[in-house]
Amino acid sequence: MKKLLLIISIIAALIISAGCIGNSSDTNVPDKIIGSWIAENHTNSQGVHYTKIVYNFSADYTMSKIFHIDDGKEIHSKGLWIKNDDGNYTAYYAAFTFELDPTGDKAVINSEMLNIKDMTVVRSDGNSGFIGSWKNKEPYNFNTGASYIQLSPSADGTGKAAYLDENGSPDVPLKFTWVELGQNMFVLSFSQPLELYIDESGKLCDNFGVSYTLMYYIW
Numbered sequence: 668m669k670k671l672l673l674i675i676s677i678i679a680a681l682i683i684s685a686g687c688i689g690n691s692s693d694t695n696v697p698d699k700i701i702g703s704w705i706a707e708n709h710t711n712s713q714g715v716h717y718t719k720i721v722y723n724f725s726a727d728y729t730m731s732k733i734f735h736i737d738d739g740k741e742i743h744s745k746g747l748w749i750k751n752d753d754g755n756y757t758a759y760y761a762a763f764t765f766e767l768d769p770t771g772d773k774a775v776i777n778s779e780m781l782n783i784k785d786m787t788v789v790r791s792d793g794n795s796g797f798i799g800s801w802k803n804k805e806p807y808n809f810n811t812g813a814s815y816i817q818l819s820p821s822a823d824g825t826g827k828a829a830y831l832d833e834n835g836s837p838d839v840p841l842k843f844t845w846v847e848l849g850q851n852m853f854v855l856s857f858s859q860p861l862e863l864y865i866d867e868s869g870k871l872c873d874n875f876g877v878s879y880t881l882m883y884y885i886w
Contacts, residue, residue: 700724700748700756700863704871704879711875722758722871722879724748728848730758745779747854748863749846758861759846759854762828763818767851771795773804776818781809791817797853798822802831813838818855820845826855 703723710716721733728749734742746760763783767774772795776786791802798820806814813830817837820826825844829837843855862874871879 697726698750699865700750700871701726702884703882705882706877706879709877720877720879724758732760746856747848749848755862755864757846758863759844759856760858760861762843762857763855765797765818765845765853765855767797767853769851771797774801776803783807788818797847820853820855828855828857 701724703721705722706717706720708716708718709720716737718735718737720735723731728747729745730748731743731745736742744760746758747764748756748758750756762781763776763778765774765776771790773787773789774797776788777784786807787804788801789804790799792800801818801820802815807816808814809816809830813832815831815835817829817831818826819828819840820843824846825842827840828843829840831837841857843857844860845853845855846860847853864872866872866878869881871881873879
């Protein structure tokens with residue numbers, strides 16, 4: 668009997684201390700956006716119908732999106748989110764995360780989209796600081812056949828990225844936008860940021876006119 672009571676007590680303690688998922692009325696969350704949100708039966712401007720769209724926002728400022736299409740397929744993407752000074756939010760579908768070394772002349776980049784993990788990049792123009800031109804320090808076998816990638820952020824929040832061929836000549840550059848998440852941490856995004864706010868009814872609304880209902884908190 669004592670053993671049974673002990674097991675019950677342990678299970679109860681685990682349930683109480685789990686704290687990573689709560690119901691939609693839970694007020695003990697770091698921010699109102701943190702959680703899993705859903706929109707159902709949405710058709711976009713191109714006529715594509717989604718049975719549901721699910722966004723997951725975590726307390727570590729990461730986010731994920733799942734589009735469920737009529738034919739049963741799912742489209743997954745990940746990114747990062749920030750809270751703006753006005754209390755609203757911006758979500759970025761991350762192409763790269765960029766962690767600048769305190770020295771300012773090297774950094775570590777990661778990209779799930781390009782299967783890059785902890786790649787060291789260095790300033791290729793001899794200067795230091797985030798703004799400028801960067802290139803991976805060691806050759807890498809990109810799926811394009813290139814060995815190097817050049818990232819060139821500008822002070823206006825935009826930038827260009829290009830693969831370099833074996834002679835060091837850049838391919839057609841892609842434009843990106845960037846935002847600083849914290850000291851020495853940046854995210855580079857090739858797609859349009861998503862602007863979000865929570866309305867008076869508690870729904871999450873985006874700049875495409877889609878509103879989402881909170882399913883549960885996650886933190």
